[in-house]
Each structure stands twice: as structure tokens, then as C-alpha cells.
Amino acid sequence: MEQSNSSSKLHRNAIQVQEAQAIIQSHVQLGDCEHVDLSEAKGRYLAEDIMAPHPYPHFRRSGMDGFAIISGDTAGSSTENPVWLEVVDEIPAGSLPSVALVPGTVSRIMTGAKVPDEADAVIMFEMTETVVNQGRTTIQVKREIEAGKNVTPVGLELREGDLILEKGTFLSTGEISVLATFGVHQVSVFKRPTVAIFSTGSELLGVEEAIQDGKIRNSNTYMLASQVRDAGGDPIILDAIQDDLQIAKQRVEEAFHFYDIVVTTGGVSVGDFDIMADLVRGDEVTMLFNKVTMRPGSVTTAAVKEGKLLFALSGNPGACFVGFELFVRPALGLMQGSKQPFLTELTAVLGRSYEKINNFTRFVRGSLSIVDAQLVATPASLDESNVMITIKDSDCLIVVPPSSGVLNAGDKVKILRLSGSSI
Amino acid sequence: MEQSNSSSKLHRNAIQVQEAQAIIQSHVQLGDCEHVDLSEAKGRYLAEDIMAPHPYPHFRRSGMDGFAIISGDTAGSSTENPVWLEVVDEIPAGSLPSVALVPGTVSRIMTGAKVPDEADAVIMFEMTETVVNQGRTTIQVKREIEAGKNVTPVGLELREGDLILEKGTFLSTGEISVLATFGVHQVSVFKRPTVAIFSTGSELLGVEEAIQDGKIRNSNTYMLASQVRDAGGDPIILDAIQDDLQIAKQRVEEAFHFYDIVVTTGGVSVGDFDIMADLVRGDEVTMLFNKVTMRPGSVTTAAVKEGKLLFALSGNPGACFVGFELFVRPALGLMQGSKQPFLTELTAVLGRSYEKINNFTRFVRGSLSIVDAQLVATPASLDESNVMITIKDSDCLIVVPPSSGVLNAGDKVKILRLSGSSI
Structure with missing residues (x-):
């Protein structure tokens, strides 16, 4: 009796990233308002x-501290032939003019105050000299002021x-x-979409637990909660799902009832102990896709149940991170009506050569810098999907097309800008 | 009797932006921890x-679903001469090996699981064929596997x-x-610094109030509260200060008592009705600077009282915004121990000519884009200091040095990236 393992036990038909994103987009339901x-x-x-x-502005506003004037009064004035104008009113910001100006008169006016209807310009305080004589205040103006000067028109x-x-x-x-x-x-x-976050797999220790041989701590749920917040969602971290299909189904069912969207991490690769793969084959949910032509995160899975989305992301931190950014973030944005739910795509220059070649599109974590007005994207030194440490230094995902050959420093590349980017 | 107004009533000794920032830096006190x-x-x-x-990782981790092997067992194997190895153990992620491998044996292993001490490589599941015969499971391997393959070393x-x-x-x-x-x-x-926010000036209407001729709504406090949040602070909007010096002094005094930092907007220009200028000349506080060689916001004022900072920003929305970004944001960052409290300075290419010439450095609001890997900064079409509407479309402040002459499209310029930038 011979049994072949050369194809995986679950049929996975890989689709392109953009195709997967379009499927998500067609299943997202716009959220409620408040x-x-x-x-x-x-x-x-x-x-x-x-x-x-x-x-x-809804009134003609003075752009300066100075004097509201009828600009025609300054015609011909100069240092040699200054004009003298009488100050007949004082208009603080927030007050209304109390005197109608006539030619030869001005109003002291503050920045932001309403310009009297009769005035058509404001002359800066510092451009005038004030003389007070027998109770009359006059100012000397030594230049012509054009109509409209320092007056912000309505609208x-x-x-x-x-x-x-x-x-x-x-x-x-x-x-x-x-x-x-x-x-x-x-x-x-x-409304902020509520996002239930599960991790799966008995290898996970709680963050408070002491380290144990062979086990790792459940850090992806914290990472996802932070990503959910950045995407405008409200994360709810639920207890990890152990490797039991019936319990997993029941708990996901409950989460669908209480929350707007369900995200799991772990248990989506082709190993014998993967739960999510089985779960999305059941009658309860409709599988949308279970493989995407991307690295990391090729086994990212999405399903829908009564209009609510389930994302089963990889347990590898790097793959989980990328899966969220490419699929869950846009879903959360679309649920909130965002016009730009996807990561911004930009062209950058590669800061260092990248030699890994793949049959799938690879999303390589990188840092961004501006060098002499040019956007430079430098791949992280450790970019394996299970590497967690370089996520914190990442500003972007560098998009390496399949079979693109070696990319050299200086080559133009497409990048997806991450929300926490320093550039 | 003649009185000259050609110099302002309050002596203002303008200092450079960087000098003002250095003064702030020297007076900031690191906040408490929690x-x-x-x-x-x-x-x-x-x-x-x-x-x-x-x-x-703290244990040797498998990077693949597959079989943990002793790589030497595959020496010489090929499609023509495959090697057969016996599967003696199964190691899910989170579990420990239960069988010590000897040459000729392998362990089925899941991604993330601990690699047995005797194994030095993992072969991908898909690269093998499994045969079960009379209770014994063997795999066929058709290539040589190098030592270390798919094993992530400790540390x-x-x-x-x-x-x-x-x-x-x-x-x-x-x-x-x-x-x-x-x-x-x-x-x-x-701890998040608590920031008391006051507006000053009787021209201000509450945001809930109906519009009135000559008056504007108090929008700067909302703007500042949002900027404070972006800078990690905790904003507290207090009732506007009316134009009364004694009351203003008392209220600022109280704010110093309860909060970590005090920010006011309005009342700092050279007009007759300005309160903050008088306030910082009193005995209660020590004035740090009251004029900076910048546009907008040249009359930005800073003072200190018993180690707490007071910033009196312009009432013009654009000037208030810039004053916050250049002085208050760094103060809040430094209080929280930030290593990079100042706005990031980058070089960009100017997207459109800029012709306004000034004797002070001008911080022009602009949008950023990446065009063919080049960072392009385009000045806002309306950039007067009292223009509010373009703040929402701003990604950066373009730094126009004094007397730089006309800047042409394509010229290299320094920009300061704003925190909400889309690039």
C-alpha cells in the first residue's frame, strides 16, 4: 500500500494577491454608523x-494689526509727501466697527477683526506713525496702499x-x-469594527508564562491587536484555540456571533495538526481562498459566514504580519468606508541587492530613507517568515516579483508603505 | 506730543528657530514613569x-513541515538513487522529541517544532514520498540535503x-x-504629559455656538488637542481666557498647578489687546523667548515657571499649528524620553515654484508625493498664516530660508515631515 504525499492533503488552488484582495473587497459589508x-x-x-x-471667512477679515483705510486716501503719498488720516474707531478681534468711515478717516483694527464695509485695505501698524494732539489721533502714511491689501475676502x-x-x-x-x-x-x-483574535496551536505559552523547551509565547495576538488598532478596529484577544476541531468550530462560531470579524493565527499550513484548514472546509463557512501566490504567508486563508469575514493567518510572525497588512487591514478600512483601504504603493530605489529568487511574489520587510530627495528601500537583514525581530524596524514591504532574478542596489522597486513608517 | 509706533510696545528680540528649540530642550524636565x-x-x-x-529562538526550530533528518544520510542520493529513511517519531509544534534519532531514521516534524538534538536538517514534506508497509513508515528522499537546512539555530x-x-x-x-x-x-x-490648552481673546465663539458677524469659532483648541494626542500627550481644553490680565494670570497659575505644560493660542501679536505678552513679563514666570525669526508664528512665546513650560502660540490657525510642531511637540517628546523629538528633516524636490520672499525663514505647508522614486513637496495653494483649510492636506512644512529668492519647481528643498503624512 503506497500513499503519495507529494501534493498536500488539502487541495489548495493558489490565486494572485490582487485577486484575493478583490474577493475580500466584494465580500466586505460597510459597517454601521454612530x-x-x-x-x-x-x-x-x-x-x-x-x-x-x-x-x-464669513466676514472680511483683517490679516494684520494696523488701520483699516480707504485705499484711495493714500494715492500719491510717499516719504516726501505723506498723507495724514484721522483714527475714528478701534476694532478689536471679535468686535464690530462702530463708526462708518468717510474719506480721510481710518479705524484702528486688530488681526482677525472685521474690516469696516467702507474700508478696502489694512495698513500694517508698523508702517505708520501715530500722533495724538488735543484728543485727536492721526496717523502718517508714507506710501500708497493698494485696494485689498491685508483684507481676506469672504469665502x-x-x-x-x-x-x-x-x-x-x-x-x-x-x-x-x-x-x-x-x-x-x-x-x-x-463604528470601529470589533475583531476577535484567536491563536491556535498547543505550542503557545501565555505571555506571562515562563519559557519552556519547544514552546514559544503567543506574541502574534499582541501584534495583531496592535495592527487592528492601527487600522481603526477594536481588538478582542480571545483564549488560544487548542488542536481540537470540534472545540475550534464552536469557539469560532461564538466569535462570529459577537464580533464583526474573526482573525486566527497559526494552524493554516499543510501539517497534520492544522485545524483551520479543516474548519473552513465545513458547512458552517464558505471558503473564499486558501492559498495566495505570495511569500511569506502563501497559506493565508479567508472565509465568510453570513456576511462576516474570517481570516486564518499563518502562525509565523512575519507571514502573519504580512497577511494582516495585505488582507485584513483593507477589510477593516472598507468596513469603515475608507477611500484608501490598501497600503500605499510607491516606487523606490533598492538600497542593497536582494538575491532570493522565488516562484511567488515576495513581500520583503524593509526600511525607508530619503537620500538626496530619493526614496531608498533597504531589505531587512533577516527576512525569513518566522523572524519576528525585524518587524519593528520595518517601514515598508518591498514587492519582489516572481522569478525577477537578482535585484541590484539602485534598481527601481515597488514598495508598500506600512502605517508606522518613519518616512 | 508725538508718540512713535514704529517699534512694537513690547521689546521682542527675535531668535533663530534652532536657538529657540535648544532653549526649550534645556528647560524640559523628563516626566515620571509608570x-x-x-x-x-x-x-x-x-x-x-x-x-x-x-x-x-531558544531552541533549534524547524522552519518547515517535513522530516528532521541526519543530513549525512542523504549523501549521494538522487532521483536515480533515492535513499529510504524510517520515520520513528512525530513532533508537533510545542512538543518535544520522544525518540533519539540514529542514522537511517527521521522524525516527522511540524513548522516551529523543536528539532531533535541528533538531527541537523529538515527536509520539506513535499520533497518526499511516504510509504507505509506492515506498520513501518519510510520516506524516499531523492536529493542531498545540506546540514542546517530549514533549522533555525538558537539565538x-x-x-x-x-x-x-x-x-x-x-x-x-x-x-x-x-x-x-x-x-x-x-x-x-x-507618563503622558498633561497639557492645559487655553485660547484667549473675546472674538472666539464656542464650537456649538451659532456664527456671529465679526467672530470666529474657537477651532485652535480642537486642533491643538489633536496635535497633543499625536505627540503622546493628554490634552485638557480649558475655558477661553477673556481679555483681562488679572484673570488670565490667575487661570494660568491654576493650570500650572494641575498640569504638566500650558499652551495658549491667541493674544501674542503686537496689538493693543494682547494678554499673553503682558503675562510673561510678570514676576510669576520667566520668559524664554518671545519672538522667533520664522513665518508664520514669529511672535511665538515660551516661558517657564518652576520647571513647567508655557507656550503662547499665535491665534492664527496656520501659525498656531507651526508653533506647536516646532516647539511644543519636541517638548512633549523630550518629556517622554523620545530620542527623536523633532520633526524629521528630509530633502525633497519642489513640485511647484514658490515666489514669496521673506526676511524670516518661512515654513510653508505642503503635500508630499513620490514620483518615480523621488520625494516631491508641493506648496499648498493657500498658505497664509490665517488660512486653516489647507492644514488638513499638509504632509510637511517646506523650509524656505530667508531671502532665498524665488524657488523653482525641481529645486532641492529641506522639508519637515508632519506626523500625519501620507508619505
Whole structure:
């Protein structure tokens, strides 16, 4: 009796990374929305278009501390022939003019204050000399001031009804600031997807446990939790799944009930003790793919159950990391309406030769630097899929196409920028 | 009676940006530490050096699903002359070998499992054929396997006692992961500095208030709160300070008592209604500088009281933003032990000409892109200091030196990368 092992026990039909990403994209369901106070909106994705409720600025604003003037009054003035103008009002920021200007008169005005309707320019305080004489204050102006000088017109930045921020926009400092400016103190944002994280495999020790021969600590769940947070999700680390198919099925079932998405790490290679491979062959879930033409992480598996996604990532830290970045991060972004859910692809120059050749596309962890305005990507010195230490120094994944031959320093390469990149 | 206004009423001795930063640096006090669980450590700065408590990996680890072998057994084997080896053990990940290998025997082994001491290589499962006959399992190997193949040696990534992470390291995904791997489930981190944020000036409306002629909403406090969070601090927005020196003094006094650092926005220009300028001339605080040779934000002011820093930033949104990034962000970083508290300086190519000429260094908001591996910085179309809208589209500050003349598209420029940059 002869039994062949030259093909794996589970049929795996490898698909391209982009194909796998498209499948994920077609199965993602947009998440629910919630209203939050603006002070809590940082790091969330907008769930509505925001239009300007009024122009900005909404009044003609002085750009300087100085004097609001009728520019025509300065026609012909020079150092030799200065003009004298009478100060008839004082307008602090936040106040309104109290005197209508007539030719020959000016208003003292502060930066940001409303320019009187009759004035068409502001002259800088430092460009004038003030004389107080018998209760009358006059200023001397020694140059011509053109109309419009230091006056910000109504609607310069935005007109009423202009789109300020589009649905799906990630809210960061600048966006928060513009919303505050327009009085948008509550916004509709997408809920943070809840992500159940399981590790599988009895080789795993808890992070608090003493080290044991042959066993490693369960670090991938911490790594994944951090990646989930970076992607705007809310991670929930659940107890590791041991190598028992029935218990695994039951626990994944429960996770699907309570959380928006399920991520497992470990147990997806072709070994005899892999649980996830069996699990996604059952009736409970629909397998989307179970092999991708990539290194590391070729056995990355995705499945769907009643609209909820399951990702079974490799147990190797490097492969788990890459699998998350390529598939789970985009899913979390899409659930939150993100317009740019995928890692940004850029062209860089290779900082050091890369000689490993593969039949699959390889995603090599690397660091980024700018050398004389050029983006340089340097492969990590240890890039095996089970190497964990270089993840912390990685700014990007260098995309090495299959059978590309040796890549030399200076060659142009595609890179995917990671979210924590220092460049 | 004649009174000259050609110099400002408050003496301001302008210093260079780097000089101002050095002064801040010399007055920053390193913050206190606290112990946090690893799951809460993301985004914090490490307050201790972390050494590896054991080598990593700490056992000889299989990099493949396959068979642990004595490589010498495969000497001379080929397709024509395959060698047959007997399978005597099965080692799942997390388990220990139970049989000592002798020449001619192998152990079935899973990825990540401990390689038996007698074996010096692992052959991939897919490279073998298995035959089961009368209870004996043998594999056929058709090539020579070199010693060390698919075996990760002890300490490949880190040896015991190696420095894993240095004090002052920012903890992100990779760092969290490595700490989990070594069982460091609690770490000492620097406390988040608490930052009191005041706006000043009666022109400000609350964000919830309806718009009024001549008044703008208090958006800078929201902007600053977001910047503080990005810099690792804990923002506390306090009620705006009205234009009353005594009340302002009292409230700043209180803020110094309760918080680690005080930031104000508004009231620092040379107008008649500026409060902060008066405040920092009092006995209560020591003024560090009150003018910097930069645009926007030249009137940025810093002071110190009993070791705590006060920053009085401009009320113009653009100037306030830049003042924070150049001075407050580094202070917050230094308080948390950061090794790189300042914005990263890079060289880029200018994407569009920039023609504004100034006697001070100008920090122009810009966007970044990578075009054919080159870093391109494009100035914002609206970059006046009181323009708020383009802050959200900014990836960098382009550093335009004083009197540099017109900068042309394609010129090399220095840029400071902002934390929310898409590149």
C-alpha cells in the first residue's frame, strides 16, 4: 500500500494577491454608523459628506494689526509727501466697527477683526506713525496702499455649500480643525469594527508564562491587536484555540456571533495538526481562498459566514504580519468606508541587492530613507517568515516579483508603505 | 506730543528657530514613569532598557513541515538513487522529541517544532514520498540535503542579554510584538504629559455656538488637542481666557498647578489687546523667548515657571499649528524620553515654484508625493498664516530660508515631515 504525499492533503488552488484582495473587497459589508462628539472623532472615518454651512471667512477679515483705510486716501503719498488720516474707531478681534468711515478717516483694527464695509485695505501698524494732539489721533502714511491689501475676502477658503469633507475621510488634526471652524461639533462616523483574535496551536505559552523547551509565547495576538488598532478596529484577544476541531468550530462560531470579524493565527499550513484548514472546509463557512501566490504567508486563508469575514493567518510572525497588512487591514478600512483601504504603493530605489529568487511574489520587510530627495528601500537583514525581530524596524514591504532574478542596489522597486513608517 | 509706533510696545528680540528649540530642550524636565500592561503600552515611550531574558529562538526550530533528518544520510542520493529513511517519531509544534534519532531514521516534524538534538536538517514534506508497509513508515528522499537546512539555530535573532529595546523607544506594533515574544508583559513607560490648552481673546465663539458677524469659532483648541494626542500627550481644553490680565494670570497659575505644560493660542501679536505678552513679563514666570525669526508664528512665546513650560502660540490657525510642531511637540517628546523629538528633516524636490520672499525663514505647508522614486513637496495653494483649510492636506512644512529668492519647481528643498503624512 503506497500513499503519495507529494501534493498536500488539502487541495489548495493558489490565486494572485490582487485577486484575493478583490474577493475580500466584494465580500466586505460597510459597517454601521454612530454619532460622536468632535473631541472623540479623531482617528475615525466620516460617515457623511460635510458641506460648509457658511462661507469661510464669513466676514472680511483683517490679516494684520494696523488701520483699516480707504485705499484711495493714500494715492500719491510717499516719504516726501505723506498723507495724514484721522483714527475714528478701534476694532478689536471679535468686535464690530462702530463708526462708518468717510474719506480721510481710518479705524484702528486688530488681526482677525472685521474690516469696516467702507474700508478696502489694512495698513500694517508698523508702517505708520501715530500722533495724538488735543484728543485727536492721526496717523502718517508714507506710501500708497493698494485696494485689498491685508483684507481676506469672504469665502476665500470655502464658499457656503462647498464640500468640506467627503464621506470616508479619515479624521486627523486638519480635519478636526476644519470641522470645529464650521461649528460641526458632532459627526457621524463608522463604528470601529470589533475583531476577535484567536491563536491556535498547543505550542503557545501565555505571555506571562515562563519559557519552556519547544514552546514559544503567543506574541502574534499582541501584534495583531496592535495592527487592528492601527487600522481603526477594536481588538478582542480571545483564549488560544487548542488542536481540537470540534472545540475550534464552536469557539469560532461564538466569535462570529459577537464580533464583526474573526482573525486566527497559526494552524493554516499543510501539517497534520492544522485545524483551520479543516474548519473552513465545513458547512458552517464558505471558503473564499486558501492559498495566495505570495511569500511569506502563501497559506493565508479567508472565509465568510453570513456576511462576516474570517481570516486564518499563518502562525509565523512575519507571514502573519504580512497577511494582516495585505488582507485584513483593507477589510477593516472598507468596513469603515475608507477611500484608501490598501497600503500605499510607491516606487523606490533598492538600497542593497536582494538575491532570493522565488516562484511567488515576495513581500520583503524593509526600511525607508530619503537620500538626496530619493526614496531608498533597504531589505531587512533577516527576512525569513518566522523572524519576528525585524518587524519593528520595518517601514515598508518591498514587492519582489516572481522569478525577477537578482535585484541590484539602485534598481527601481515597488514598495508598500506600512502605517508606522518613519518616512 | 508725538508718540512713535514704529517699534512694537513690547521689546521682542527675535531668535533663530534652532536657538529657540535648544532653549526649550534645556528647560524640559523628563516626566515620571509608570508601569503598564503590554496591551496598554502601544503609543507610549519606554522608560527602561529591555534586555533579552533568553536567546531567541531558544531552541533549534524547524522552519518547515517535513522530516528532521541526519543530513549525512542523504549523501549521494538522487532521483536515480533515492535513499529510504524510517520515520520513528512525530513532533508537533510545542512538543518535544520522544525518540533519539540514529542514522537511517527521521522524525516527522511540524513548522516551529523543536528539532531533535541528533538531527541537523529538515527536509520539506513535499520533497518526499511516504510509504507505509506492515506498520513501518519510510520516506524516499531523492536529493542531498545540506546540514542546517530549514533549522533555525538558537539565538539567530537575539542572544540572551542583547539589548532588545532602548529606553525612549516609541512602542508600536513591532516593539509590542517583540516584548510579547520575550514575556515582557508589563513595561515601564513615561507618563503622558498633561497639557492645559487655553485660547484667549473675546472674538472666539464656542464650537456649538451659532456664527456671529465679526467672530470666529474657537477651532485652535480642537486642533491643538489633536496635535497633543499625536505627540503622546493628554490634552485638557480649558475655558477661553477673556481679555483681562488679572484673570488670565490667575487661570494660568491654576493650570500650572494641575498640569504638566500650558499652551495658549491667541493674544501674542503686537496689538493693543494682547494678554499673553503682558503675562510673561510678570514676576510669576520667566520668559524664554518671545519672538522667533520664522513665518508664520514669529511672535511665538515660551516661558517657564518652576520647571513647567508655557507656550503662547499665535491665534492664527496656520501659525498656531507651526508653533506647536516646532516647539511644543519636541517638548512633549523630550518629556517622554523620545530620542527623536523633532520633526524629521528630509530633502525633497519642489513640485511647484514658490515666489514669496521673506526676511524670516518661512515654513510653508505642503503635500508630499513620490514620483518615480523621488520625494516631491508641493506648496499648498493657500498658505497664509490665517488660512486653516489647507492644514488638513499638509504632509510637511517646506523650509524656505530667508531671502532665498524665488524657488523653482525641481529645486532641492529641506522639508519637515508632519506626523500625519501620507508619505
